[in-house]
Amino acid sequence: xxxxxxxxxxxxxxxIRTALESAAPRRQPAGPPGARQIFPPVGDVLERFKAECKAxxxxxxxTHGSEGSATxxxxxxxxxxEGEIYVQDAPEFRSVAQAWPGRELRWSSEGGPREASQAALxxxxxxxxxxxxxxxxxxxGGRGASVVAPCHIVLARFEQLMPDLEAVLGYAHEKGIAxxxxxxxxxxxxxxxxxxxRVLVIGAHGPRRVVVVLQAGN
Amino acid sequence: MNSAPAxxxxxxxxxxxxxxxxxxxxxxxxxxxxxxxxxxRGRFAxxxxxxxxxxxxxxxxxxxxxxxLLEFEARVKERGGRVFWAENSEEARNYVVxxxxxxxxxxxxxSKSMVTEEIHLSPAxxxxxxxxxxxxxxxxxxxxxxxxxxxxVMPAMHLTHAQIAKLFHEKLSDVAGDxxxxxxxxxxxxxxxxFFSAEMGxxxxxxxVADSGLVAIxxxxxxxxxxxxxxxIQVAVTGIxxxxxxxxxxxxLWPTLATAGTGQAITTYNTLVGGPxxxxxxxxxxxxxxxxxxxxxxxxxxxxxxxDVLYCIRCGACLNTCPVFRAIGGHSYGTTYPGPIGSVLAxxxxxxxxxxxxxASSLCGACTDICPVKVDLHHHLLHNRRNAVNAGRGxxxxxxxxxxxxxxMAGARRFxxxxxxVRATLRALYALGLEGTALDPARAWTRNHAAPAIPRASxxxxxxxxxxxR
Numbered sequence: 197x198x199x200x201x202x203x204x205x206x207x208x209x210x211x212i213r214t215a216l217e218s219a220a221p222r223r224q225p226a227g228p229p230g231a232r233q234i235f236p237p238v239g240d241v242l243e244r245f246k247a248e249c250k251a252x253x254x255x256x257x258x259t260h261g262s263e264g265s266a267t268x269x270x271x272x273x274x275x276x277x278e279g280e281i282y283v284q285d286a287p288e289f290r291s292v293a294q295a296w297p298g299r300e301l302r303w304s305s306e307g308g309p310r311e312a313s314q315a316a317l318x319x320x321x322x323x324x325x326x327x328x329x330x331x332x333x334x335x336x337g338g339r340g341a342s343v344v345a346p347c348h349i350v351l352a353r354f355e356q357l358m359p360d361l362e363a364v365l366g367y368a369h370e371k372g373i374a375x376x377x378x379x380x381x382x383x384x385x386x387x388x389x390x391x392x393x394r395v396l397v398i399g400a401h402g403p404r405r406v407v408v409v410l411q412a413g414n
Numbered sequence: 415m416n417s418a419p420a421x422x423x424x425x426x427x428x429x430x431x432x433x434x435x436x437x438x439x440x441x442x443x444x445x446x447x448x449x450x451x452x453x454x455r456g457r458f459a460x461x462x463x464x465x466x467x468x469x470x471x472x473x474x475x476x477x478x479x480x481x482x483l484l485e486f487e488a489r490v491k492e493r494g495g496r497v498f499w500a501e502n503s504e505e506a507r508n509y510v511v512x513x514x515x516x517x518x519x520x521x522x523x524x525s526k527s528m529v530t531e532e533i534h535l536s537p538a539x540x541x542x543x544x545x546x547x548x549x550x551x552x553x554x555x556x557x558x559x560x561x562x563x564x565x566x567v568m569p570a571m572h573l574t575h576a577q578i579a580k581l582f583h584e585k586l587s588d589v590a591g592d593x594x595x596x597x598x599x600x601x602x603x604x605x606x607x608x609f610f611s612a613e614m615g616x617x618x619x620x621x622x623v624a625d626s627g628l629v630a631i632x633x634x635x636x637x638x639x640x641x642x643x644x645x646x647i648q649v650a651v652t653g654i655x656x657x658x659x660x661x662x663x664x665x666x667l668w669p670t671l672a673t674a675g676t677g678q679a680i681t682t683y684n685t686l687v688g689g690p691x692x693x694x695x696x697x698x699x700x701x702x703x704x705x706x707x708x709x710x711x712x713x714x715x716x717x718x719x720x721x722d723v724l725y726c727i728r729c730g731a732c733l734n735t736c737p738v739f740r741a742i743g744g745h746s747y748g749t750t751y752p753g754p755i756g757s758v759l760a761x762x763x764x765x766x767x768x769x770x771x772x773x774a775s776s777l778c779g780a781c782t783d784i785c786p787v788k789v790d791l792h793h794h795l796l797h798n799r800r801n802a803v804n805a806g807r808g809x810x811x812x813x814x815x816x817x818x819x820x821x822x823m824a825g826a827r828r829f830x831x832x833x834x835x836v837r838a839t840l841r842a843l844y845a846l847g848l849e850g851t852a853l854d855p856a857r858a859w860t861r862n863h864a865a866p867a868i869p870r871a872s873x874x875x876x877x878x879x880x881x882x883x884r
Contacts, residue, residue, distance in 0.1 A: 204505060205499040208499050208654065208708045209480055209484075211708070211712035211713075211715075212479050212483075215713075215715040215716035216478075219477075220477055220718045221718075222469070225462070225463070232463035232466075233459045233460060233463070234458060234460055234467060234666060235458060235459055236457075251679075252682075305696070307696055308643070308644075308696045308697025308698075309697075311606060311610050327669070329680065334695040334698065338643075339639065339642065339643035339687075339695075339697050340640070340644060340697050342639065343636040343639040343640055343683070344640070344643075344644075360665070361664070362662060362666075364665075365662050365664055366662055369626065369660075369662065374626045374628060374661055374686065374688075375626065377695070378493065378689045378690060378691055378698055379642070379643075379685070379686065379687050379688075379698060380628070381639060381684065381685045381686065382668075382680075382683070383682065383683060384679075384681070384682050386682070387634070387636040387682060388634050388635065388682060389551045390676075391555065391568065391571075392570075392575055392578050392594040392597055392598065393573075393574060393575040393594070394442070394443060394571075395575070397598040399598070400551060400598055400601075400602060400635035401549070401605065401606075401609075401636040401640055402640075402682075403636075
């Protein structure tokens with residue numbers, strides 16, 4: 197936007213610069229100085245990831261090799277109602293899609309998920325063990341993939357499992373995931389609300405079910 | 415403090431404080447929060463270290479605001495987004511309304527945003543002929559009731575399940591039952607139609623990430639992510655103070671915000687958006703606009719003493735712990751931001767006629783103790799009081815009282831003399847049955863409480879009688 201179209205920009209910046217000529221104090225830590233550990237140690241990343249996912253209602257299926265993952269995905273799909281499945285257009289899914297006969301598939305290369313989608317099937321950019329979180333982006337099925345369908349199935353590999361958010365966000369920054377996607381998102385559990393007298397209800401706007409198929413080996 | 419907002423505040427507060435059903439709802443909500451917060455805080459190795467880190471991140475962002483805002487703006491533009499700087503509410507509203515009108519927008523979906531409440535955006539869009547849907551469930555409920563949010567994080571926490579069920583039956587179709595699951599399903603269905611037909615999605619921002627040009631939006635329901643995914647135009651309206659330096663800063667800000675807000679380890683959906691859909695991306699908006707709102711924030715920035723108010727991350731924790739909020743609730747304040755943070759902000763954002771809210775505090779300091787970014791809230795309430803008095807807004811009786819108190823405190827004999835006069839006066843008034851009446855100088859207390867027993871002599875005299883001379 198040209199400055200002439202937004203004269204307030206310069207006025208605001210001028211006010212900010214004038215305001216910052218006086219320094220504001222920074223509150224000092226209450227305890228002894230030195231680096232303090234904010235979060236407890238993560239420990240075994242797989243065990244921690246599974247424990248956190250259990251707490252946030254994400255299902256985790258650990259598989260060995262692509263065949264094991266295909267079987268696990270097929271099992272989840274079989275438990276879902278009839279209807280279209282939104283699938284990230286990735287070689288991992290193209291190679292096994294023929295194993296889902298009778299399922300109408302909408303590939304991400306055809307556009308975003310439709311309202312009628314029964315599930316979205318995507319890859320992940322990374323996983324954070326300390327919070328049981330999944331990092332997704334436009335490159336893993338797009339913006340709506342993680343939130344439109346009532347079930348989100350995520351295929352991830354063991355190597356993508358990182359200890360915590362610090363590692364995941366550092367990875368997203370350094371690998372250009374944040375720079376090269378118009379959307380990056382973290383998912384930690386199922387969609388939920390407690391806005392009606394504090395009663396927890398799952399599936400407010402997004403998925404009622406999130407499944408991570410965590411694959412070891414090729 | 416006799417402004418119209420002050421009178422209205424006193425009226426509403428008295429009414430709410432006497433409403434036992436309301437207080438019971440509030441207490442249940444707050445007790446629930448306190449239990450979850452204690453559990454959430456226990457998941458940190460060192461909660462105080464997290465608060466300190468968040469304070470430092472926000473300190474860095476706010477105290478280098480020009481640098482980080484320009485960095486953020488440059489990154490957003492690189493991503494194909496547009497950034498508009500608005501000096502005040504009117505300018506921000508006009509930008510969004512004109513944008514919507516010029517793009518033929520008929521339907522707008524919004525995710526929860528206190529800044530859009532602050533600038534009264536929804537009424538402006540509706541006046542321009544557009545349908546506006548609040549999509550956070552709590553916001554949707556209060557929108558159906560045509561009332562403002564009650565709480566920063568829990569907009570409908572003042573309503574019972576039965577009230578919400580009745581409302582939904584009146585306003586929505588396809589409400590299968592009265593249980594929360596059926597009510598949520600009805601709202602989901604109604605809002606799905608809105609999401610898939612809206613041309614514009616409006617969000618606020620929890621953080622603006624300077625080094626990446628990303629807007630961070632946090633929701634549990636997923637409505638924020640739908641707002642930024644489905645409509646063809648996306649608008650983020652945010653205060654200028656929301657900028658943080660680095661993406662990695664979110665590694666501590668996200669969990670701390672979640673824990674302070676609801677007691678969760680982390681909120682379900684943390685969404686980062688930084689521009690329109692790129693070539694090859696399956697979905698997303700064609701246009702992406704960020705409105706950076708000043709609206710009094712740069713004046714607050716100029717006040718180095720109170721600058722840390724701009725570090726606030728709108729978690730609502732100070733509301734939840736405040737004994738005044740717990741008695742009078744959110745609507746009594748008559749401001750967009752209720753509770754301690756709202757009381758501190760109001761004179762800056764709304765003008766000196768809202769200085770009275772800084773007196774709605776026991777100054778217990780619980781708000782300061784809980785604040786996850788270490789805003790010195792209760793001292794700022796005192797600063798506001800001082801500023802109001804210095805600006806000549808103190809009450810005559812209060813000024814006189816403090817003058818007398820200052821005079822009396824300057825000498826032991828004076829203090830004893832004044833104490834004796836006050837005791838004798840109160841004793842005489844109460845003997846005449848005037849306790850709690852307009853003639854009672856302690857009426858603020860005695861109109862609702864029994865007066866404490868008036869001692870027969872001063873503390874010094876009683877001490878001497880008991881322990882002998884010093």
